[in-house]
Amino acid sequence: xxxxxxxxxxxxxxxxxRTLARHLQPPLIIALRGDLGxxxxxxxxxxAAALGVTAVVTSPTFTLINEYDLPDGHTLYHVxxxxxxxxxxxAHALGLEELFDLGFVVIEWADxxxxxxxxxxxxxxxxxxxxxxxxxxxLDTRPVGHDRLPVLSQxxxx
Amino acid sequence: xxxxxxxxxxxxxxxxxxxxDGRTMRSNVVASQIELHRQxxxxxxxxxxxxHVLAILPVMQQALADAEVVWADLDAIAVTRGPGLxxxxxxxxxxxxxxxxxxxxxxxxxxxxxxxIYANWVEAEGNLPDKQFPVLVLxxxxxxxxxxxxxxxxxYRRLGGTLDDAAGEAFDKVARVLGLGYPGGPAIExxxxxxxxxxxxxxxxxxxxxxxxxxxxxxxxALRAVQKLEGAGNDEERRLTPGAHLPPAQIADLAAxxxxxxxxxxxxxxxxxxxxxxxxxxxxxxxxxxxxxxRHHFQQRSPLPVATPPLYLCTDNAVMIxxxxxxxxxxxxxxxxxxxxxxxxxLVLAQEA
Numbered sequence: 001x002x003x004x005x006x007x008x009x010x011x012x013x014x015x016x017x018r019t020l021a022r023h024l025q026p027p028l029i030i031a032l033r034g035d036l037g038x039x040x041x042x043x044x045x046x047x048a049a050a051l052g053v054t055a056v057v058t059s060p061t062f063t064l065i066n067e068y069d070l071p072d073g074h075t076l077y078h079v080x081x082x083x084x085x086x087x088x089x090x091a092h093a094l095g096l097e098e099l100f101d102l103g104f105v106v107i108e109w110a111d112x113x114x115x116x117x118x119x120x121x122x123x124x125x126x127x128x129x130x131x132x133x134x135x136x137x138x139l140d141t142r143p144v145g146h147d148r149l150p151v152l153s154q155x156x157x158x
Numbered sequence: 159x160x161x162x163x164x165x166x167x168x169x170x171x172x173x174x175x176x177x178x179d180g181r182t183m184r185s186n187v188v189a190s191q192i193e194l195h196r197q198x199x200x201x202x203x204x205x206x207x208x209x210h211v212l213a214i215l216p217v218m219q220q221a222l223a224d225a226e227v228v229w230a231d232l233d234a235i236a237v238t239r240g241p242g243l244x245x246x247x248x249x250x251x252x253x254x255x256x257x258x259x260x261x262x263x264x265x266x267x268x269x270x271x272x273x274x275i276y277a278n279w280v281e282a283e284g285n286l287p288d289k290q291f292p293v294l295v296l297x298x299x300x301x302x303x304x305x306x307x308x309x310x311x312x313x314y315r316r317l318g319g320t321l322d323d324a325a326g327e328a329f330d331k332v333a334r335v336l337g338l339g340y341p342g343g344p345a346i347e348x349x350x351x352x353x354x355x356x357x358x359x360x361x362x363x364x365x366x367x368x369x370x371x372x373x374x375x376x377x378x379x380a381l382r383a384v385q386k387l388e389g390a391g392n393d394e395e396r397r398l399t400p401g402a403h404l405p406p407a408q409i410a411d412l413a414a415x416x417x418x419x420x421x422x423x424x425x426x427x428x429x430x431x432x433x434x435x436x437x438x439x440x441x442x443x444x445x446x447x448x449x450x451x452x453r454h455h456f457q458q459r460s461p462l463p464v465a466t467p468p469l470y471l472c473t474d475n476a477v478m479i480x481x482x483x484x485x486x487x488x489x490x491x492x493x494x495x496x497x498x499x500x501x502x503x504x505l506v507l508a509q510e511a
Contacts, residue, residue, distance in 0.1 A: 083201045094204070
C-alpha cells in the first residue's frame with residue numbers, strides 16, 4: 001500500500017503520528033527518510049508519546065540508538081544513521097538487525113542502510129511542500145492482514 | 159594525598175590521567191580518533207572500539223609516566239561507565255577492572271556527565287578556589303544540553319534539557335549544510351569570526367516558563383536561509399556538495415548568525431535558571447564550553463561568577479573522570495569488579511529528580 005498526502009503543519013504531522021500509533025503492533029520497523037529538518041524526529045516524538053513513552057524523546061544522532069520502555073512491556077528503539085560512516089557495515093556491527101524482531105524500531109536516515117532493512121516494514125518519506133508543509137509518502141510493505149494505515153485528509157494524486 | 163588514575167573511552171577519545179586530591183592535574187593523555195572520523199565524515203562505532211583497544215594500554219602507561227608515578231603510588235582507579243557507546247565504554251571499563259584487580263586498587267565507576275562538571279574543579283596547579291554551592295551547571299556538548307543544579311558534591315537536581323537536538327549536534331548539522339566540515343563547533347566558530355552575527359535574524363526558542371531547550375527549529379531555519387540564498391538550482395548537485403554554492407562572506411554571516419542564536423539562548427536561559435534557583439555560581443562544561451562566543455557572552459552578561467574549564471578540559475578527557483572519582487571516593491563510594499557499562503546512564507536518576 002502506498003499513499004502520499006500533505007501535512008499543513010508540524011501539529012498536523014503530530015496528530016497523524018498519534019492516530020497512526022493506534023494501528024501499530026510490534027514487532028514493527030518504521031524506516032524514515034527525508035532531509036535535515038524534514039520532521040523525522042518530530043514524527044517520532046509524537047509517535048513515542050502516543051505509544052506511552054513519558055520520557056523526553058531527543059534526537060538520537062549522537063547516541064545512535066535510544067531505547068524507551070513502553071507501558072505494555074515492549075521497547076521502542078529510536079535509531080539514527082545520520083552520523084554513521086559506511087553506515088551498512090557499522091549498523092551491522094552495532095547489532096541493529098538484532099533489534100528488528102524485538103519491538104518498535106524507528107530508523108531515521110534509513111536510506112543509508114537500505115540493504116539491511118527487512119522487506120516487511122513501513123517506509124515514511126518526508127519532503128518539503130512549503131515552510132511548514134510537508135509531503136508525506138507512506139509505503140506499507142507488510143503482508144495484507146495488518147490494519148489499514150490512517151492517512152491525512154489531504155491525499156495527493158501520485 | 160590521594161592519587162587517582164582516571165580512564166575515559168566513552169566516544170572518540172581514549173584518555174588516561176593522574177589527578178591529586180581531585181584538584182591538581184599531574185598528567186593528561188588523550189588519543190583522539192577525530193582525524194579518523196573527519197577523514198571519513200562519520201563515526202564508526204566498531205572501528206572506534208578497535209582503536210580504543212589499541213590505544214588504551216599505551217595511554218594508561220603514558221599517563222603514569224607523565225605523572226612520574228608507578229602503580230603502587232595510586233590510591234584508586236576511576237573509569238567512565240556511561241553514558242556513551244557501549245563498545246567504546248567496555249574497553250575502558252575492562253582495562254580499569256583488570257588494572258584494579260592486578261594492583262589491588264579500589265575501582266570507581268563514574269558518570270561521564272559528572273566528569274564534565276568536575277572539569278571545573280581541577281587545573282594544573284590545583285589553585286582553584288572552592289565553589290559556593292548551590293552551583294548552576296550548564297552541560298553543553300554534541301550529545302547533551304542540560305541545566306543541572308548542583309547542591310553539593312555528587313548531589314544534583316535536573317532543571318531541564320533539550321527537547322530535541324543537543325546544541326553541539328545543531329552545530330555539527332549546520333556546519334555540514336554550510337560545507338564547513340567536522341566537528342562543527344570549531345568550524346562554525348572559525349568561519350563566523352569575520353561574519354556579521356546580526357546579518358540573518360534566526361529564531362530563538364525560548365520555551366518560557368521552563369528550563370528546557372530546543373534547537374531543532376533553529377537548525378531548520380538555518381537550512382532554509384541557505385536554500386533561499388542559493389535560490390533555484392540543481393537539487394541533486396546541491397545534495398552532493400552542500401554549502402559550496404555561497405560566497406565566503408555569506409557563509410561567514412550565516413555561521414556567525416547561527417552561533418549567535420545558539421549562544422544567546424544558552425546564556426540567557428542559564429542566567430535565568432541561576433537566578434530562579436538562587437545559585438551562587440555558574441559552571442559551564444562540555445565540548446561547546448570551548449566556544450569563544452559563548453564564553454564571551456557569559457562574561458559580559460552574567461551577574462554571577464561564571465567558571466569554564468581550560469579548553470583542553472572541555473572536550474573528553476580523563477582528568478575530569480579522576481577528579482569526579484576523588485569526590486565519589488571521599489563520600490565512601492566504590493565499585494566492585496562486577497562494574498558494567500551503562501550506555502544510557504543519566505546524571506540524575508528519575509526517582510531523585
